Amino acid sequence: MWTDRRVVHHPDGWSLSPSVRLLATPGHSDQDISTLVETADGLVVCTHVWWTEQGPATDPRGASQDELHQSRAKVLALRPALVIPGHGAAFVPSGQTPD
Numbered sequence: 001m002w003t004d005r006r007v008v009h010h011p012d013g014w015s016l017s018p019s020v021r022l023l024a025t026p027g028h029s030d031q032d033i034s035t036l037v038e039t040a041d042g043l044v045v046c047t048h049v050w051w052t053e054q055g056p057a058t059d060p061r062g063a064s065q066d067e068l069h070q071s072r073a074k075v076l077a078l079r080p081a082l083v084i085p086g087h088g089a090a091f092v093p094s095g096q097t098p099d
Contacts, residue, residue, distance in 0.1 A: 025049050025075060027068025028059055028086070034075060042081025044090075049075060052088030055098040072099045 011022040011033040019038040026032050027049055034047035049071045051059070062068050075083070076093055083097075084090045091097075 025071035027064055027071045028062050030063050043078055044082045045075055045080045046084045047075060048086035050085040052085055053091035057098040069099060
């Protein structure tokens with residue numbers, strides 16, 4: 001959440017443009033958000049719920065592992081075409097993607 005002129009905004013569904021919106025994805029930190037971008041090739045998610053394609057499965061610096069796994073499940077349920085993680089190369093989610 002953030003405040004703008006005494007109005008509190010929650011990031012879920014907040015649209016920045018017709019093709020870009022925000023999603024609350026706590027876990028790495030309590031305030032983490034992911035940016036969802038609709039493209040001609042499908043949904044692209046810029047997020048920190050994964051460091052790299054391989055994980056790690058448990059975030060050693062995470063604020064809440066339970067929230068992290070819930071956020072990962074929320075992102076994967078959107079069936080993104082591509083994920084751009086916090087520290088690694090972009091990847092296509094698969095059955096090997098840590099949840």
